[in-house]
Amino acid sequence: VLASNLILKKVNLDPTQVQPEFIPKLAEALEIPEKELRSAIAKKLNRKAGRKHLIIRKNLELTSPILENLNDxxxxxxxxxxTKQKKVKLGLLDRALVIANLKKDDPTYVSYTNCKTRRINGVELEEDTRRYYPKSASLAPLLGRINHDKQGASGIEREFEHILAGQNGILQLNFDQESQGSYFNPVMTKKVKHGENIELTIDSNIQYHAYAAIKKSVTYHNADSGSAIILAPNGEILAMVNYPADDPNEKSTYNAENYRNRVLSDKVEPGSTMKPFTMLLALDQGKIRATEDELIDVTKxxxxxxPDGKYKQMTIKKILQKSHNLGTINVSERLNKEDMYNTWKKLGFGRPLGLIPxxxxxxxxxxxxxxxxxxKRTLSFGHGPMETNLAQLARAYLVFANEGSIPPLKLLKNAILFDEKTQVFSKEATxxxxxxxxxxxTWKGSGYRARIKGYDVAGKTGTxxxxxxxxxxxxxxxxxxxxGFVPVEKPKYIMAVRLDHPKRCYNYYNSNNRGKCEGSNSAAMTFRKAMENILSSDQSIKTNKKKIDHYLDLPF
Structure with missing residues (x-):
């Protein structure tokens, strides 16, 4: 359960009915100071207009000792x-004089006290509800929150308010003034529609580990914010996290920025994470072979x-390992711009996902x-004429889990998807x-900090x-x-990570050099942090015993 309505109680007082003799015991039962209770009652009684009833305690759980105290x-x-006043009756002579207008009718009153043993009046327990989010801040930007009127204000709560809240019915009554103004013959003109549950594809365990990793990474790298999404091969969204985020159970503070779902709402240039698709298109079209004996000139x-002067010729493998821009552009020069555009379009870039419109x-x-x-050249490494949100980027990587095809994303468990898989690349090229x-x-690649002991991991850094x-x-x-995705053969998890403006990044050979931040020494480490914990609780993925040496310890 990611969000639910808690059944609560509230204590409603009628200050005009509560007897003063009960106030000390009432204060004790409510667990509030007697002076505070008397002040609240007096304030209500002194109001000239408005509601006289006083909600003195609210959001009481059914197990609250206050409820037991009140029952006792x-x-x-x-x-x-x-104390009441009673009018003194006039004698016969005085009444005669008043009737004859020989004496004024000035009534005289006397006070008397009437004491009886009674039970307390004016205290009612009323049912109330409160929206409760068990996962607190970890899901806040995705689920959103409700406002004071208990209407969806953001996220899933707002998008699917019409399903979650239901609709009130209308009961029509006829009015008969001759029958002492009574109503009769009720007719239901509009039926009540109860709210329905919504089941998400989110895995709460995976969501927790992803959120914990993003939170630690943003703090360690002194980043402005961070976000991540994890997908299953069939397109189901297993986790969607953003940080910073607020706890929606805490009503006293609200910062709209901390409810912003950056995974869906931000369009950005994804950088070198797009290089694999340039290589895929070129390989599919026979423009490259991606073999160890095929060398790409990077001297011009x-x-x-x-040219950076480090290399003269590079294999496709090394271009991807070193995230080499000139090598990637060299490959893109062999491609037609219309083919690149159509391929990027098939991958879903520039098109809505329809998750939370x-x-x-x-x-x-x-x-x-x-x-x-x-x-065309800058597009080959994730810049120029394209911008994407993080969910679109992660979806594009689903080609590696589906033999070159790409399924639609799914957030609602029971949603009926009309889109089918789109074949983008060949199975062999993928x-x-x-x-x-x-x-x-690997140690020779820019993503070596994403290595996970005992597991085959593939992926691409970007800056x-x-x-x-x-x-x-x-x-x-x-x-x-x-x-990235894991394992490499038949991936089970596809994860995309983004950090905004990290300012303190890891450097293994110079711990004091923390200013230069790239995807390799920030986002890649975040991927590893989340995936290590997710994989440790997933017994379905076999470990690779060959991959057990030379792993860096994460600093966070």
Whole structure:
């Protein structure tokens, strides 16, 4: 259960009915100071207008000792004294004088006290409900919250308010003024529609581990925020996390920013996480072979990308391992821009996912007619004419779990999906690039910090400069990514991680050099932190005994 209504009780007092003799015992039963109770009652009684009833305690659970105290109090009888005034009757002579207008009728009153043993009056227990979120902050941006009127204010609560809340019915009554103003013959003109449950595909255990990893990573890397999504091969969303996030059970504070579902609402340039798709398209079209004897020349400048001087020729494997921009552009030069556009479109970029439409940003993919040479080149490594949300990026990686095809994403367990799998790449090309992504998560690859002891892991790092005030920030403001899957053969989990502006990143050879942040030394570590815990509780995935040596300890 991710959200439910708790049945609670509230204590409603009628200050005009509560006897003063009971106030000390009532205060004791309510577990509040007597002075405070007397003050609240007096304040209500002094109001000239408005509701006289006083909700003195609320949100009481059915096991609260206060309820037992009040039940015991209602059994007690105390001597309750009331003071009244009684009009003194006139004698015969005085009445005659009044009738003859020889004497004024000035009534005289005398006070008297009437004491009886009575039970307490004016105390009622009323039923109340409160929305409760057992997973607290870990699911807040996804589930959202309800407002004071108990209506969905954000997230799932708002998107599916019409299902969760139900609808009131209408009962029509006829009015008969001749029969002492009574109502009769009730007719139901609109039936009551009770709210329905919604079952999500979220796995609470996986969600917990993903949230814990993101929270620790954002704190350690001093990032502005972090987000992640984990998918099953069939497109079911197992986890969707964002941090910072607020606890929706805490009503005293509210920060809208901490309920923002960045996985769906933010469109960003995904950086080098897109390089595998450039290689997949080129391999499918026969533009490359992706073999160990195929070498790509990286000594010549292409556009604004200059040779780095480290390499002269590189295999496709090494280009992906080192996340080499010039090598990737060299491959993209062999591709047609229309083919790239159509492939990216098939992968779902620039198209809505339809998960939570009210908050979803479907990203963008400009039509190839508007591209220049620089657009096609930068698109090959996740920049230029495209922006995506994190869920779209993770979905694209589902090709590695579905032999080149991509299913629609699913968040509601019982949702009927009309879209079918879309075949994007061939089975053979997908398997080959998956093998190369396995090499990325090795000591020689940029993703080595995502290695998990005993498991085959594949994935790709990514880094993108943040756009601030319309231009790329050159002072270190970056978004870092890692998108990966495990195990490499027949993946069970596909995870995408994003950190916004991390400022303190791990450097194993110089612990004081914490300023340079990339996907390799931030987001990749977050992936590992989450997946280690998820895999440790999943006995269905066999470990690889060959992969047991040379693993870095995570600093968080």
């Amino acid at each position: 109090l209602k059994k007690i009888k105390l001597e309750v004294c009331t 400048r292409i556009g604004h990308i200059k 009210s908050i979803e940003n479907s990203g963008s993919l400009r039509h190839f007619d508007s591209w220049g040479l620089a657009d 398997h080959r690039i998956a093998e190369l992504l396995d090499a990325v998560v 993108a400069e943040m756009v601030i005030n319309g231009s790329y920030n050159k002072k270190g403001a970056k978004r870092t990514f890692f998108t």
